[in-house]
Amino acid sequence: MTTETRGLVCAHHHLYSSLARGMPAPPSTPRTFVEILEQVWWRLDRALDLDLVAWSARLGALEALESGTTAIVDHHSSPNAIEGSLDVIAAACAEVGVQVRCSYEVTDRNGADGAKAGLAENERFLRAGGDGFVGAHASFTLSDATLDAVCGLADDLGTGVHLHVAESEVDAPSGARLAGRARDSWLLAHCVHLDRALPGTVVHNPRSNLNNAVGYGAPARFTRVALGTDGIGADMLEEFRLAFALARSADVTASPEQAWAWLRGGETLVPSAAADRVVWSYDPAEPWHLAYTPGVRPLRVEVGGEIVLDEHGPTRVDAGELRARAREAARRLFGRMADL
Ligand SMILES: [Zn+2]
Numbered sequence: 001m002t003t004e005t006r007g008l009v010c011a012h013h014h015l016y017s018s019l020a021r022g023m024p025a026p027p028s029t030p031r032t033f034v035e036i037l038e039q040v041w042w043r044l045d046r047a048l049d050l051d052l053v054a055w056s057a058r059l060g061a062l063e064a065l066e067s068g069t070t071a072i073v074d075h076h077s078s079p080n081a082i083e084g085s086l087d088v089i090a091a092a093c094a095e096v097g098v099q100v101r102c103s104y105e106v107t108d109r110n111g112a113d114g115a116k117a118g119l120a121e122n123e124r125f126l127r128a129g130g131d132g133f134v135g136a137h138a139s140f141t142l143s144d145a146t147l148d149a150v151c152g153l154a155d156d157l158g159t160g161v162h163l164h165v166a167e168s169e170v171d172a173p174s175g176a177r178l179a180g181r182a183r184d185s186w187l188l189a190h191c192v193h194l195d196r197a198l199p200g201t202v203v204h205n206p207r208s209n210l211n212n213a214v215g216y217g218a219p220a221r222f223t224r225v226a227l228g229t230d231g232i233g234a235d236m237l238e239e240f241r242l243a244f245a246l247a248r249s250a251d252v253t254a255s256p257e258q259a260w261a262w263l264r265g266g267e268t269l270v271p272s273a274a275a276d277r278v279v280w281s282y283d284p285a286e287p288w289h290l291a292y293t294p295g296v297r298p299l300r301v302e303v304g305g306e307i308v309l310d311e312h313g314p315t316r317v318d319a320g321e322l323r324a325r326a327r328e329a330a331r332r333l334f335g336r337m338a339d340l
Helices: 033-046 050-065 085-096 111-127 144-157 174-178 206-211 236-250 256-268 271-275 319-339
Strands: 004-006 008-013 069-074 099-101 134-138 161-165 187-190 201-204 225-227 277-280 298-303 306-310
Touching: 004 271, 008 050, 008 187, 008 201, 008 225, 008 236, 008 256, 033 319, 050 069, 050 085, 050 319, 069 271, 085 099, 085 111, 111 134, 111 144, 134 144, 144 161, 161 174, 201 256, 206 236, 225 236, 225 256, 236 256, 256 271
Parallel strands: 008 069, 069 099, 134 161, 161 187, 187 201, 201 225
Antiparallel strands: 004 277, 277 298, 298 306
């Protein structure tokens, strides 16, 4: 019996979306996955400046910490504020006391200069000693030349590529495009419609997949799996419960042990999270209990040997003040979105 676990890992996050809740409605109701990207997320990311990226990341890091998530693998996009954005995210997470591995989503959707600037930001950040991956949006927004540049940069820097793979049917051809390019060090987010096994870790994002009506990816068919939120907070116990419920909806013999193994899969992406400690409000913190116990909260969180959350809340930042400043930033963001 124990109330303690290692630090939890959110293996696919978009900290830039933390301010999005309550944002202005799109001009028309999106009816497809691509319309959701075009009308919601690609309007939001174009409106971000570095100050908004910072407040979004601080709020996302705070919410992670308050959920017992000590490490985030982030996938960032801010097409009008690319240079320096990964430093801003790394600094915001360090302020709060959460570990982060960064990447910038390279894409051709904003022209050749946009793709070049994204590649340059990954390279600048990683060569300066930053921790992370080379990011790419998804193969359906990448030309062969840009995809090759992403792969080449990751190989040169000795790291993997973090990208969306076959999240919806529109990106199903990515299996064929990535075969021969993908490596064990890659992070493959979603893989709902992936038609083959690829080297790398598959990151299953159950709530996001439900929210976008893209279908169930049956992650049990893959050997290396981790769990992410795809930007909808960083409550990984909640994501574990959803992953279990969704697996169970497809196969009534599915076990919480399997979803727990997926959650622990995040440790292969951020090994240092295994040294972090979280004390929970429920005893015992074990898969068969946690799968059926909503609302379990961390009482104490230790990252890198430092207590960053105790019974009074986060120790490094004032949570109330941070939330108030983030709300102000959100109002400014929504104003900029309206002007786009
Ligand atoms: Zn994503």
